Amino acid sequence: MRPVARAERDRLLAMALLVAVLAMVYLLFVHPLFTQPLRAADATISDLRDRDARVRALLEQAPEISRRLAELDARGSATGFLIEPTSELATAALIQQLERVVEEVSPGSRGCAITNRAPLSGEPVPGRYRRVTVQVRLRCGNAETLAVLHALESARPYLFVDALNISSQRYFAIPGSNPPQEGGLDVSFDLYGYLRPVPGTPAKAVTRG
The missing domain is CATH 3.30.70.60 (Ribosomal protein S6/Translation elongation factor EF1B)
Structure with missing residues (x-):
């Protein structure tokens, strides 16, 4: 039974060492080279989507904004500036x-x-x-x-x-x-x-x- 137990222990130890090595490889190579850039790209894409949504919302409001600006300009010309031409x-x-x-x-x-x-x-x-x-x-x-x-x-x-x-x-x-x-x-x-x-x-x- 002892040789079997020792073999089982050695197998578990080898698996633990393999997991540790894989974790070190991931932290040293995979994470900085692939995971972090992918996360940064996802954040950039999310930010661009938010900006695109805001721009689209403003573009949809463009006619109303133009109308309001025209009203304010006309009101300002009527009440803010001297109305005489010379x-x-x-x-x-x-x-x-x-x-x-x-x-x-x-x-x-x-x-x-x-x-x-x-x-x-x-x-x-x-x-x-x-x-x-x-x-x-x-x-x-x-x-x-x-x-x-x-x-x-x-x-x-x-x-x-x-x-x-x-x-x-x-x-x-x-x-x-x-x-x-x-x-x-x-x-x-x-x-x-x-x-x-x-x-x-x-x-x-x-x-x-």
Whole structure:
């Protein structure tokens, strides 16, 4: 019985050694040369399939996206940009908007008045967006100044205030009104907006100055 048991033990040991050798061969040669590349290829294929699915979904939505972009562009052209076709007409519209805001804030110029408004001319700036600017000077009370600036910058089409300069006055005089009152502000700034983009010109970022 002992020779048989020893033979059986030797056979099991040989099988164990064979399994160990095969495992070492797999870990040293098969796994790095075949298994890992195959797994990486599977991951790449899965990622490409996900990207393809997302692209197909976007392509299916392309007509709806184009329609929405056209609506937003039309809405922006109607409310975001000055609707006048030329700088001269846009300047006149800016001045009228300024006068309307001041009149609404201070009816009859009792608390705020425009003392100067002049178009600001300069070299044409190349790009898609054309800027129209009016230099403004006001004589206003504190509350009226805040109301005018807020109304201008929250208006449609979009208007912007730049180069703002505010200085206090000992006396607050409104042209054509009663004798001067104590207090008030001397306010000067550039009021500007943008004409509609010119088709075919490169886009240029619009900043607030």
